[in-house]
Amino acid sequence: MNDRTLVCSDVTMRFGGLVALDAFSLEVRPGEVVGLLGPNGSGKTTFFNVVTGLYKPASGAIRFGDQDLFRKAPSEINHAGIARSFQRCRLMLELSVFDNLLVGAHNRLPNGLFRTLFGRKAALRSIAAFMGAARDLCARFNPHIADRLFEPAGSFNMIDRRRIELCRALLGEPRLLLLDEPSAGMTHDETFRLMDDVTGFQRESPELSIVLIEHEMQVIERVSQRCVVLNFGKKICEGSYRTVVADPQVRKAYLGEDA
Amino acid sequence: KDTVKIAFIGPLTGGVSSTGLGGRNSAQLAVDQHNADPSRKYRVELVKLDDECKPNVGVQVVTRAATDRSIIGAVAHYCSAVAIVTVDTFHRFGLPMVVWGAVLPEITYGNNHKEIHRVNGTMINEGKLAAEYVHKAGFKRVAVIYDTTDYGKGQSVHFTEFLKQYPDVTVTGSYGVDVTQQDFSAELTAAAGGKPDVIWFGGLTPQGVAIRAQMQRIGISTPFIGVSGILNEGFIAGVGPKVAEGVVSFHNGAPIDKYAKGKEFLAAYRAAGFKEEPDAYGPFAYSAAQLLMDAIEKVGPNRAKVREALNATRNYDSLVGVINFDDHRQNITNAHQYVVQDGKWVYWPDSKYAKEAK
Amino acid sequence: MSHQLSARKVEKTDWPLPGSQALASRFDRRAGAFVLMAVAGVFVLACILALESELALAGTLVAAGGLWWWGLRAGIIAEAGAFSDRRPWAARMVVAGAATVLLIAFHGEHYALLMISTVLLFAAACAGINIQTGLAGLANFAGAAFFACGGYTLAVLAKSTALPHFLAILAGGVAAAAIGAVLLLPVLRTRGYYSALVTIAFGILCSSFLQVNEQLGGAQGLQVPPLTILGWDMGSGFEVAGREVSFYFAYGLLALAVFLLSSLVAHAIEWSAIGVNLDATRSDELVGSTFGINPQRWKITAFLLGNVLIGIAGAVYAGLTSFVSPAGATFEQSLLLISIVILGGIGNSWGSLIAAVLVILLPEKLHSLQEYRVLIFSVFVVAVLLFRPKGLVPRRMRDFSVMKERS
Amino acid sequence: MEISFAFQHLVNFLMLGLIYSIVAVGFSLYFGVVDVVQFAHGDVVALGGYAGLAGILLAVAAGATGLGPVLGMIVLAVLATGAAGALIGRYLVMPLRQASPINVLLITLMTGTAIREALRLFVPGGSNPSPFPMVLPDQLLTLGGVSLRVSSLIIMAAGVLAIFGTHFLLSRTRLGLAVRGVAQDEETARFMGIDFKQVVILTFVLGSCLGALAGIMSGLYYRQVMFNMGLMLGVIGFCAAVVGGLGSLMGAVVGGFLFSGLQIFATVALPIPSAYKDVFAFTMMICIIAVRPTGLLRERFEERV
Amino acid sequence: MNGQLLEVEDLVVGYGSANVLDGVSVRAGEGRITCLLGANGVGKSTLIKAIFGLVPVRRGRIRFRGHDITGWDTHRIVAQGLAAIPEGNRVFPRMSVLDNLMAGAYLERSPAKIAARLERVMALFPRLAERRNQFAGTLSGGERSMLSIGRGLMSNPRLLVIDEPSLGLSPLFVKENFRLIRELCCDDCAILLVEQNVKQTLEVSHYGYVISQGIVAVEGTGERLRGSAEVGNAYFGAEAAAH
Numbered sequence A: 001m002n003d004r005t006l007v008c009s010d011v012t013m014r015f016g017g018l019v020a021l022d023a024f025s026l027e028v029r030p031g032e033v034v035g036l037l038g039p040n041g042s043g044k045t046t047f048f049n050v051v052t053g054l055y056k057p058a059s060g061a062i063r064f065g066d067q068d069l070f071r072k073a074p075s076e077i078n079h080a081g082i083a084r085s086f087q088r089c090r091l092m093l094e095l096s097v098f099d100n101l102l103v104g105a106h107n108r109l110p111n112g113l114f115r116t117l118f119g120r121k122a123a124l125r126s127i128a129a130f131m132g133a134a135r136d137l138c139a140r141f142n143p144h145i146a147d148r149l150f151e152p153a154g155s156f157n158m159i160d161r162r163r164i165e166l167c168r169a170l171l172g173e174p175r176l177l178l179l180d181e182p183s184a185g186m187t188h189d190e191t192f193r194l195m196d197d198v199t200g201f202q203r204e205s206p207e208l209s210i211v212l213i214e215h216e217m218q219v220i221e222r223v224s225q226r227c228v229v230l231n232f233g234k235k236i237c238e239g240s241y242r243t244v245v246a247d248p249q250v251r252k253a254y255l256g257e258d259a
Numbered sequence B: 001k002d003t004v005k006i007a008f009i010g011p012l013t014g015g016v017s018s019t020g021l022g023g024r025n026s027a028q029l030a031v032d033q034h035n036a037d038p039s040r041k042y043r044v045e046l047v048k049l050d051d052e053c054k055p056n057v058g059v060q061v062v063t064r065a066a067t068d069r070s071i072i073g074a075v076a077h078y079c080s081a082v083a084i085v086t087v088d089t090f091h092r093f094g095l096p097m098v099v100w101g102a103v104l105p106e107i108t109y110g111n112n113h114k115e116i117h118r119v120n121g122t123m124i125n126e127g128k129l130a131a132e133y134v135h136k137a138g139f140k141r142v143a144v145i146y147d148t149t150d151y152g153k154g155q156s157v158h159f160t161e162f163l164k165q166y167p168d169v170t171v172t173g174s175y176g177v178d179v180t181q182q183d184f185s186a187e188l189t190a191a192a193g194g195k196p197d198v199i200w201f202g203g204l205t206p207q208g209v210a211i212r213a214q215m216q217r218i219g220i221s222t223p224f225i226g227v228s229g230i231l232n233e234g235f236i237a238g239v240g241p242k243v244a245e246g247v248v249s250f251h252n253g254a255p256i257d258k259y260a261k262g263k264e265f266l267a268a269y270r271a272a273g274f275k276e277e278p279d280a281y282g283p284f285a286y287s288a289a290q291l292l293m294d295a296i297e298k299v300g301p302n303r304a305k306v307r308e309a310l311n312a313t314r315n316y317d318s319l320v321g322v323i324n325f326d327d328h329r330q331n332i333t334n335a336h337q338y339v340v341q342d343g344k345w346v347y348w349p350d351s352k353y354a355k356e357a358k
Numbered sequence C: 001m002s003h004q005l006s007a008r009k010v011e012k013t014d015w016p017l018p019g020s021q022a023l024a025s026r027f028d029r030r031a032g033a034f035v036l037m038a039v040a041g042v043f044v045l046a047c048i049l050a051l052e053s054e055l056a057l058a059g060t061l062v063a064a065g066g067l068w069w070w071g072l073r074a075g076i077i078a079e080a081g082a083f084s085d086r087r088p089w090a091a092r093m094v095v096a097g098a099a100t101v102l103l104i105a106f107h108g109e110h111y112a113l114l115m116i117s118t119v120l121l122f123a124a125a126c127a128g129i130n131i132q133t134g135l136a137g138l139a140n141f142a143g144a145a146f147f148a149c150g151g152y153t154l155a156v157l158a159k160s161t162a163l164p165h166f167l168a169i170l171a172g173g174v175a176a177a178a179i180g181a182v183l184l185l186p187v188l189r190t191r192g193y194y195s196a197l198v199t200i201a202f203g204i205l206c207s208s209f210l211q212v213n214e215q216l217g218g219a220q221g222l223q224v225p226p227l228t229i230l231g232w233d234m235g236s237g238f239e240v241a242g243r244e245v246s247f248y249f250a251y252g253l254l255a256l257a258v259f260l261l262s263s264l265v266a267h268a269i270e271w272s273a274i275g276v277n278l279d280a281t282r283s284d285e286l287v288g289s290t291f292g293i294n295p296q297r298w299k300i301t302a303f304l305l306g307n308v309l310i311g312i313a314g315a316v317y318a319g320l321t322s323f324v325s326p327a328g329a330t331f332e333q334s335l336l337l338i339s340i341v342i343l344g345g346i347g348n349s350w351g352s353l354i355a356a357v358l359v360i361l362l363p364e365k366l367h368s369l370q371e372y373r374v375l376i377f378s379v380f381v382v383a384v385l386l387f388r389p390k391g392l393v394p395r396r397m398r399d400f401s402v403m404k405e406r407s
Numbered sequence D: 001m002e003i004s005f006a007f008q009h010l011v012n013f014l015m016l017g018l019i020y021s022i023v024a025v026g027f028s029l030y031f032g033v034v035d036v037v038q039f040a041h042g043d044v045v046a047l048g049g050y051a052g053l054a055g056i057l058l059a060v061a062a063g064a065t066g067l068g069p070v071l072g073m074i075v076l077a078v079l080a081t082g083a084a085g086a087l088i089g090r091y092l093v094m095p096l097r098q099a100s101p102i103n104v105l106l107i108t109l110m111t112g113t114a115i116r117e118a119l120r121l122f123v124p125g126g127s128n129p130s131p132f133p134m135v136l137p138d139q140l141l142t143l144g145g146v147s148l149r150v151s152s153l154i155i156m157a158a159g160v161l162a163i164f165g166t167h168f169l170l171s172r173t174r175l176g177l178a179v180r181g182v183a184q185d186e187e188t189a190r191f192m193g194i195d196f197k198q199v200v201i202l203t204f205v206l207g208s209c210l211g212a213l214a215g216i217m218s219g220l221y222y223r224q225v226m227f228n229m230g231l232m233l234g235v236i237g238f239c240a241a242v243v244g245g246l247g248s249l250m251g252a253v254v255g256g257f258l259f260s261g262l263q264i265f266a267t268v269a270l271p272i273p274s275a276y277k278d279v280f281a282f283t284m285m286i287c288i289i290a291v292r293p294t295g296l297l298r299e300r301f302e303e304r305v
Numbered sequence E: 001m002n003g004q005l006l007e008v009e010d011l012v013v014g015y016g017s018a019n020v021l022d023g024v025s026v027r028a029g030e031g032r033i034t035c036l037l038g039a040n041g042v043g044k045s046t047l048i049k050a051i052f053g054l055v056p057v058r059r060g061r062i063r064f065r066g067h068d069i070t071g072w073d074t075h076r077i078v079a080q081g082l083a084a085i086p087e088g089n090r091v092f093p094r095m096s097v098l099d100n101l102m103a104g105a106y107l108e109r110s111p112a113k114i115a116a117r118l119e120r121v122m123a124l125f126p127r128l129a130e131r132r133n134q135f136a137g138t139l140s141g142g143e144r145s146m147l148s149i150g151r152g153l154m155s156n157p158r159l160l161v162i163d164e165p166s167l168g169l170s171p172l173f174v175k176e177n178f179r180l181i182r183e184l185c186c187d188d189c190a191i192l193l194v195e196q197n198v199k200q201t202l203e204v205s206h207y208g209y210v211i212s213q214g215i216v217a218v219e220g221t222g223e224r225l226r227g228s229a230e231v232g233n234a235y236f237g238a239e240a241a242a243h
């Protein structure tokens, strides 16, 4: 069966005495967009880091489809079909845009030493094959990037870097995409355009599920089907956008409105 | 007059460059004297090459000398580590050479290359004399410290080999040290723990100075003897005359003024105004250059012929005494003993210590 | 860390090309630029090797420097680089041809041939270090130790077994990698300076060990008998049409082959998915790993592969000089290798070749400076690093789109 | 082993460890500010030794006695190394801040080589060790079978004082704050009003003066200075700083003593030829690094994502 | 001097061959909140860097409290009473939260004053007090943002320049932030604010500038800008052109 559901149950992550995630559980079904909300420092990014294997949680269980991802190495988790973006932009600035994208597509490239040394033609052809895909993808977000595929990523401005980062995550054809404040620093409009592009992409590959951390509530309202709110590492609320914003706890802890 | 080139090869840079420069100056002196003599058939030009005391550089400069067809012969090498690998190169290119300073026996005895000659003695001579001295002086327990280059290592092998002739002498401990090492207190303390009567050191001046100075520092008053590597002004200057007093060393050459033409050589050397001292091996470089030039005078500038002429050297009268090559073209010499007295290296037989011993 | 790669930028493309302007299509232009560079390089090298007078030598150097500057300004060097990116094989064939011409020109000059071979072998070893340091970001300060490992392996195998020398040379590469494998654990676990320390410590340890170990000849090292490669006795010269050809000629060809092999491997690695993986591992391991790149695997690959190349070059060098000794494995010697890599431009094997000429050949020729050579050399390196921190020939941005252009 | 030899080994261990530590502290200091490894440090140590020697000789030539030569030694050593440090910091390291670390490593290594060569070429008799006169009181104190020189005690005391002084400076003063700020984010540090240039130069002067101290200590203790004494000292100091944990002063001290302890242990207690002692010490250092990849004392800090 | 703290006149700065700002004049008055608006990458942060002497000025003057500070070293400028909260919440990652705050008061020598300011910041951000000994590098995105604001306050500046403080903050904190900014502004402390959050920014600020294509496109009081079509244009025009 090709069920790719992310099931996290009772995940606990501690830093010294600090409990960043406290028996947190979350399920993400294929094709779903889940908004992950919570005040600053409530453990949202930590959750992403735990899922992608950068942090090793103390206890709990994480399954993706029929694979056990609990405390696995980041590269293994990526092989299972999970990709992410970072809260602070992390492109390899001295490499070209295309190289950065290839990093995202790592699992689909010929990585064997033997093939690289002795089957040059075929190996290069498979890389060249990515060029078209990379161009198309970039052009969706900003045609300007597609034209400058072989310039250093460092020569782009912040917004384009964020877009490149998104393309990098998408190019690996993940089943689950974790987006950590993809629109930080963008204007209202830019944010919406970006999110439209992402949802547009998702519509074409309906199996893709997305977990989105975002503080812009309008974005959450527009794209997410379900919201989960964290506070002090605990889930305080889950449900549709409406239910969540109506929740008094959420209003107090997150939105800063009196209940 | 035709001009003939000969090469001088030695360490002109790096830690042992003082000896190399002394050798170079001495060879230059021999060449200048040769050229000043109107009765000579050829004008000689000295090509000076730096082997940096590194084997791979040595191979390069020897190849370079060999490539230049106008170079007929070479006066080469102070560092044994270099000489031991370049002998094959000299042989390959048929370039006759005379070693002026390297003392590893294998340079001449480890092969049968007709191109290789040596005017100075080997560490065998030194080791033999040192062992004899240890025995005669009545030392029963010897601590051996050597640097792990083939110079120090070789010295210690030959020395301990000769010591075996004297069953009542025991080696209390043997310590190899690195040439880059600064601190020897651990080895010295460990060596002192064996309660030796004498500490023998096989190595060069820098480590010799450090070891002697650190013995003083730690308060080890055991007598200290060393190989020819420490027989230079630098050693006394380094540890200071007071501490150096009584240190014994062995060398293939006698003091310059013990040679018939020694005073003459020194005077000429001073007159030429060289910056550096001739050092212990300067006279050998001088003699080697003379030997080579005389061979060229005799048979003309032809490598093969010069080689034959050098091979046949018997009873050649030189600054460092009469040169006789044995079947491995090794000059037959004896080592000489020195001691530091009043801030100077003194020929042992002339020293007050020799008289006391009697 | 700054941007290590220079953007693909050709400042000016209108330099005069001999022949019809219309004919000079882009490709011809690049090929022409590359051939021009190779010819000029060979010519300068020949002058350096042949000239004895220091004045003439200085003149040559000034002329070469001027030529270089003009080439940079006119974009010839950039175009030549573009050519070698596009046509790696053709570029190497051009260089092979040029080098062969040089070897033939100096067929009887032992010293010149020895120096050419030395330069080629050091550049070959640097291609290995480039894979490790330039791509994967593992600073290798024990290059000379691995170089010597290759040499020792050849020496031992040639002396005590009947293994064909050709295989013994390859075994040198394998042995260098195997010994390097001991370092894998610490190198993998550490980053940055910490991993630099591991190699520095290992290099010193290795040379001390060789120095004191009796079985491997101690400080004297080991002799290497003349090699026989594919039935050819490399140990003796021969005559062609009445002219004497030095035995170093054959070594020169062997060294050339080794250099071409190394630089082809380095190119193939750089221009492939593996190259991207290595770059990613170097510049952001963490991000790489979240996209499935296993940093351990690529560090191991780069380290071992680099060592194989270093070891092979070291084995041939031992055959060339007919000995190996601990003196070749010292920290200073490793520094020399790393200086070549960085001077040339980290990650660029052509740069290593040019820097090897500067670092190895020039000091040998400047003997009037004898004592001051090392001082001058160190000041020179400092100056280059200050004013051209990316090296003489910076690595070019990898542009896979040229692959499309070809097909 | 007799008590006197055991004690002597102990003294050797402490003295050697102290010298290594001070050199290592220098490395840690530089790393703390500009995030670079200043590999010329070992040679700055040698420069300090030579400058101290020159100071003594000048003072003696000028007829000074008693504390005069000591003063001359300290003043000249501090001046020479301070100037060298400031120049290295200002003109070599600062312009290369943005370059890759390996470039900085190489440039400082080459600067070190240049200093070493200059010492050899331009100091009279530079290629041989130069004797270092004892300017401190040098009586042998003997107590119950063990003996120790007064000068050794003074040297040790000075070394310990220097280490604690540096530690105090970095942890308790504004300079320390500025130093760490500059190391971690130069631009932000400048926004805070920290004079970046001044801090860098100051640290380099401070580190180099520590180097001078190490050079003088080793000159006084071993009674000689040598042009290439900095090479191994530099490598060992770097090794100690890294194993202790780069950036941590106390780590550097631990690393320094560890290295000296390993060397002495190998010479005294292991059934291997003593020539292998460096092989042993470096092997152990590599092993430690393999087990604790960020050094013994460095606070474990993982970058957030 | 007619109530103006900071006067930037005809400023030209840029990187490489291109000019990012091409003749910008901006003033920040005493006791007021002045805001700078503009699309992404228009050069707002560059302007701030130029004020602080971190990018070379190609043309123009910068005056602060009557002194011409063009070309001064950053630390001298800061000593005049100018402080910045740089873009991107740049904290010193391997220092504790407390040390980060202390670094903010680097130029203040009196321990008593430092202690008082520290207390005030800790009171403003209890979260920081909780985390005082944690490495700043391990803080969450929002916590970093608080830290960098707190650090800016530690120097007790005459003019506080804030670059995108609400980046990555939850709605609650964004509100808090603006409340705080309004609170901070007083006779002794004026504020120059760069923000992406146009609506709220214009609500709090007394005067504003909109930068577009290297020049000041519009300026005026908060109310005036709020109603202006140019604000919309300046913000979204650049993006539209790119598409």
Ligand SMILES: Nc1ncnc2c1ncn2[C@@H]1O[C@H](COP(=O)(O)OP(=O)(O)OP(=O)(O)O)[C@@H](O)[C@H]1O
Binding pocket: A015, A018, A020, A038, A039, A040, A041, A042, A043, A044, A045, A046, A047, A087, D302, D304, E138, E139, E140, E141, E142, E143, E168, E170
């Ligand atoms: N490596 C770490 N070491 C120590 N504490 C950490 C570490 N990583 C995160 N924390 C702490 O864990 C808590 C949760 O952090 P996290 O980054 O997950 O917050 P967040 O929900 O993403 O907040 P924001 O919206 O501000 O980004 C924070 O209080 C943070 O200080």
Ligand SMILES: Nc1ncnc2c1ncn2[C@@H]1O[C@H](COP(=O)(O)OP(=O)(O)OP(=O)(O)O)[C@@H](O)[C@H]1O
Binding pocket: A155, A156, A157, A158, A159, A185, E015, E016, E020, E038, E039, E040, E041, E042, E043, E044, E045, E046, E047, E087
């Ligand atoms: N160090 C630099 N070198 C070269 N160009 C730069 C540099 N810093 C910024 N730029 C360019 O200058 C322009 C202005 O950048 P700046 O950061 O000032 O914009 P901004 O208005 O602050 O944008 P944002 O809203 O994203 O913070 C951008 O196009 C950017 O790419």
Ligand SMILES: [Mg+2]
Binding pocket: A044, A045, A046, A087, E140, E141
């Ligand atoms: Mg977060």
Ligand SMILES: [Mg+2]
Binding pocket: E044, E045, E046, E087, E163
């Ligand atoms: Mg900005």
